[in-house]
Amino acid sequence: MSASGLSIAAPREKVASTGVFWLGGFLAAGAWLAAALVTTLLPDEIEVGRTLELGLLAGAIAGVLLLLAIGSSSLGEAGLKLRRTAPWATVLALGLIAWEWLTAKSGTLPLPFFASPQGLLEVYLEDWPRLGESVLRSLWLLLSGYAIGAFAGFVAGVALGWSKAIGYWVHPVLRLIGPLPATAWLPIAFFAFPSSGSASTFLVALATWFPVTVLTWSGVASVNRNYYDIARTLGASQSFLVLKVAIPAALPQVFVGLFMGLGASFSVLVVAEMLGVKAGLGWYLQWAQGWAAYGNMYAALVVMALMCSGLTTLLFRGRDRLLAWQKGTVRW
Amino acid sequence: MVSTNSATSTPVPGMAVGIHGVSHRFLLEDQPLPVLDNVSLEVAPGEFVALLGPSGCGKSTLLRLLAGLDQPTEGRVLGDGEDIQAPDPSRVLVFQDPTLYPWRTVQANVALGLEARGLLKTHGYRVAEAIRLVGLAGFETAYPHQLSGGMAQRVALARALVNDPRLLLLDEPLGKLDSLTRLSMQGELVSLWQRSGLTALLVTHDVEEALILAQRVIVFSPRPARIAAEIVVDRPYPRHRDDPHLVELRRQALSVLGLEN
Numbered sequence: 001m002s003a004s005g006l007s008i009a010a011p012r013e014k015v016a017s018t019g020v021f022w023l024g025g026f027l028a029a030g031a032w033l034a035a036a037l038v039t040t041l042l043p044d045e046i047e048v049g050r051t052l053e054l055g056l057l058a059g060a061i062a063g064v065l066l067l068l069a070i071g072s073s074s075l076g077e078a079g080l081k082l083r084r085t086a087p088w089a090t091v092l093a094l095g096l097i098a099w100e101w102l103t104a105k106s107g108t109l110p111l112p113f114f115a116s117p118q119g120l121l122e123v124y125l126e127d128w129p130r131l132g133e134s135v136l137r138s139l140w141l142l143l144s145g146y147a148i149g150a151f152a153g154f155v156a157g158v159a160l161g162w163s164k165a166i167g168y169w170v171h172p173v174l175r176l177i178g179p180l181p182a183t184a185w186l187p188i189a190f191f192a193f194p195s196s197g198s199a200s201t202f203l204v205a206l207a208t209w210f211p212v213t214v215l216t217w218s219g220v221a222s223v224n225r226n227y228y229d230i231a232r233t234l235g236a237s238q239s240f241l242v243l244k245v246a247i248p249a250a251l252p253q254v255f256v257g258l259f260m261g262l263g264a265s266f267s268v269l270v271v272a273e274m275l276g277v278k279a280g281l282g283w284y285l286q287w288a289q290g291w292a293a294y295g296n297m298y299a300a301l302v303v304m305a306l307m308c309s310g311l312t313t314l315l316f317r318g319r320d321r322l323l324a325w326q327k328g329t330v331r332w
Numbered sequence: 333m334v335s336t337n338s339a340t341s342t343p344v345p346g347m348a349v350g351i352h353g354v355s356h357r358f359l360l361e362d363q364p365l366p367v368l369d370n371v372s373l374e375v376a377p378g379e380f381v382a383l384l385g386p387s388g389c390g391k392s393t394l395l396r397l398l399a400g401l402d403q404p405t406e407g408r409v410l411g412d413g414e415d416i417q418a419p420d421p422s423r424v425l426v427f428q429d430p431t432l433y434p435w436r437t438v439q440a441n442v443a444l445g446l447e448a449r450g451l452l453k454t455h456g457y458r459v460a461e462a463i464r465l466v467g468l469a470g471f472e473t474a475y476p477h478q479l480s481g482g483m484a485q486r487v488a489l490a491r492a493l494v495n496d497p498r499l500l501l502l503d504e505p506l507g508k509l510d511s512l513t514r515l516s517m518q519g520e521l522v523s524l525w526q527r528s529g530l531t532a533l534l535v536t537h538d539v540e541e542a543l544i545l546a547q548r549v550i551v552f553s554p555r556p557a558r559i560a561a562e563i564v565v566d567r568p569y570p571r572h573r574d575d576p577h578l579v580e581l582r583r584q585a586l587s588v589l590g591l592e593n
Binding site for chain 2: 224226227229230231232233234235236237240244245248249251323325326
């Protein structure tokens with residue numbers, strides 16, 4: 001019979017790109033140049049310093065965009081991808097101008113509650129050692145707790161889905177303790193554990209554990225029974241049925257659990273660092289607020305957003321690699 | 333039983349099948365639901381027998397008993413004279429749904445049986461053989477969602493054949509295919525069976541398919557399934573649908589099923 005049934009994945013849609021030059025790139029470069037000019041040439045209503053650096057930065061971005069606009073056609077595939085970013089690059093520059101105008105130039109949004117762009121830049125240029133250390137501390141706490149919770153949740157979920165005896169004992173515990181927000185354990189955890197760091201690791205692990213357990217369990221429980229029958233008739237052992245049938249079949253659900261667990265672990269991380277741990281981004285936020293250093297707070301928030309988004313991206317990348325056989329999944 | 337030399341590539345004769353007074357019941361909301369009623373049947377090694385009957389009459393249950401996936405409530409099922417108590421790669425089942433593992437490529441799906449028994453290292457070459465046998469060479473790295481229904485069912489067949497089975501249990505394997513694919517795969521099933529010499533049991537509710545493929549057609553009553561008639565199809569292969577003898581047999585089978593005109 002013919003082989004015409006094989007569907008070939010549709011090639012990624014090519015962005016309509018006419019002309020050698022990237023017109024959107026010129027527009028974006030112009031917008032960034034305007035931002036640079038507004039920043040450097042207009043006088044500051046509120047003096048914060050670092051205005052010149054901000055202007056130079058915006059000017060540098062404008063220069064890079066200009067070079068890309070001229071040369072993007074020689075960059076091949078990457079150049080085509082780049083062209084899609086033009087509207088965002090332009091809007092970001094316009095946003096920067098508006099923000100700059102409302103804060104530093106006109107003072108409509110006053111200090112200390114609102115920070116100007118150069119104020120943020122100043123934080124990054126001057127307080128980066130402390131901010132960097134906070135990021136590392138947060139990452140370490142988050143990743144160690146998340147790894148423990150995800151592993152424990154995965155094992156518990158597989159066991160629940162596979163063994164009736166384990167289900168009998170674990171299910172009631174899961175039902176009672178699981179839905180309780182991990183942060184409710186905070187007061188107990190801080191005196192039950194030898195250090196606030198280990199207490200926080202436990203809480204992050206607990207917050208991750210619950211969704212990973214439930215979704216792994218539901219994934220294993222909903223595996224097509226015929227998959228097992230097929231494997232059994234072909235001579236599969238129990239361990240083969242678990243490792244090579246149940247777990248791969250459940251993986252799409254497991255990743256939903258890992259995603260939800262990651263979200264839960266972020267919120268526990270921040271709360272734990274605000275309340276007990278003397279390091280990390282949550283602590284930095286708290287500390288900045290205590291000193292009314294709102295610029296530092298905004299700067300830390302931006303870093304935190306980048307960190308959380310980056311970790312989520314990593315998780316999705318991992319999923320895309322492992323579950324390449326799936327079709328029609330959400331792109332992060 | 334003959335020792336399972338199912339991993340060798342020498343052709344093995346088909347398995348003799350005995351079904352002795354088998355009755356089977358399911359529990360449905362604590363009520364026993366009889367599905368098989370005192371079924372007895374002998375199948376000679378290398379024979380192709382079709383089990384024909386209305387949908388849901390219990391034919392598929394009989395195949396599950398033969399595969400060793402379930403035990404009969406009463407009676408005995410025998411493979412080469414020995415009680416069938418557990419699944420074994422010498423008796424393989426092909427379902428109506430291909431039930432390929434979506435996370436495995438064609439090649440990895442076909443290799444499933446060898447991998448499960450730890451024979452992949454020594455007998456891995458059989459995977460390519462089986463894929464070639466069902467005409468899918470070149471599709472080794474495709475994933476199931478990229479295959480058409482007919483191709484997926486061929487992969488399921490290759491996954492069964494790679495274990496060198498001696499009894500092929502076919503549970504309406506062509507039931508979900510379009511009619512053209514179905515016709516060509518009927519011909520392929522026959523030539524595959526003729527070449528391999530294995531015993532084949534085909535469950536179907538398609539009278540014509542049963543008569544085209546099988547040497548003997550066992551007609552079942554509605555649930556609980558009893559053997560209502562046995563039709564011997566003594567015609568050479570390849571058979572033709574408009575063969576007057578087959579047309580006459582078809583009329584007979586339909587009348588047993590109560591569907592005459």
